[in-house]
Amino acid sequence: MAKYRKKAVEIEALKWTGISQGALDNLRKFIGDETYKERCLIYPTSESLKIRTPSSEVVAQVGDYIVRGIEDEYYPCRSDIFEKTYEEVSDN
Secondary structure (H helix, E strand, O other), rough: OOOOOOOOOOOOEEEEOOOOOOHHHHHHHOOOOHHHHHHHHEEEEOEEEEOOOOOEEEEEEEEEEEEEEEOOOEHHHEEHHHHHOOOOOOOO
């Protein structure tokens, strides 16, 4: 059986911290106003965020990361999985 390794790719991500004006401003800045209007639904009672992806709708919970994929799609990733998979890179 062949083995495969994930290609090294840098992604952009934002940690969802729940509903606050600062968090919503950061989300809109990260994904853009039009994308926010078209793809995001906020659930105030649970502080979760529903994101429409090309194939489905997914829900981000507080603490999840919102990831911008390689084809400009957005999806949530649980923080424990994100932190095992990615490491922060410097801008230098």
